[in-house]
Amino acid sequence: MKKSLVLILVLLSCNILASELVHIPTILPLLPGDYESQPNLLPGIPIIPDLPREESINNGGEDLKWKLEDSYTINLDTKVKAIVPLEIITDVDIKALIIDDEQLTIPFELEMNKEPDKENFYVLNYSETEIDIDGDGALDTFIYSPKYINKKLVTDNTLFIDGKNITREGVHKKKVYITVELKERR
Numbered sequence: 001m002k003k004s005l006v007l008i009l010v011l012l013s014c015n016i017l018a019s020e021l022v023h024i025p026t027i028l029p030l031l032p033g034d035y036e037s038q039p040n041l042l043p044g045i046p047i048i049p050d051l052p053r054e055e056s057i058n059n060g061g062e063d064l065k066w067k068l069e070d071s072y073t074i075n076l077d078t079k080v081k082a083i084v085p086l087e088i089i090t091d092v093d094i095k096a097l098i099i100d101d102e103q104l105t106i107p108f109e110l111e112m113n114k115e116p117d118k119e120n121f122y123v124l125n126y127s128e129t130e131i132d133i134d135g136d137g138a139l140d141t142f143i144y145s146p147k148y149i150n151k152k153l154v155t156d157n158t159l160f161i162d163g164k165n166i167t168r169e170g171v172h173k174k175k176v177y178i179t180v181e182l183k184e185r186r
Contacts, residue, residue: 001085008080086122086149086180087113094159101164110145110154110178120183122149127177133161134172140165141174149180 090111096104116122124145131141142160166172 001083011078084114086116088178088180089113096161098161098163098166103163104161106159106161107155108157108159110157112149112152112154112180115152116149119150120148123147123181123183124149124154125179125181128174131174131176133174134166134168134170136165136167138165138167143176148183 088110090109092108092110094106094108096106098104110124126143126145129143130139131143132139133141140162142162143157144160145157146154
């Protein structure tokens, strides 16, 4: 994806640079008397400058002759296809009260900015899925999600908290970042 964006930017910059460096003749307005004096002129056709067909160049005492074969008018057309990436547009804030050795399963939903264009192609990537929320060395919080994103609304996500592994009392907070990635190609 990065390569295609870089290629598009290079093509656009080349197009802009070429338009600044190359002067393409424009269509000149014709007056009513011009058709009679120059019958080969047609309205709406760009005029190619009348360049000398043969020119002599003096190169250190040696005469070089070159002949202009043809001249062309070039029209460049640029088309850009913009692709909006699949992104998560919801923030999830989960608050839970755990008493003693209670085990709690909390479902949550994630909403994407659009419907995925391919089946079994996009994957949710969490910064952490196994968390020690109280910092005592024992894993106590787990995040489970489906393997692939196939819908705009992903509803099969759960957060499991195991209270028997939480040894420190108090309010514990943890931020987990979620990104959407493409599946690995094999």
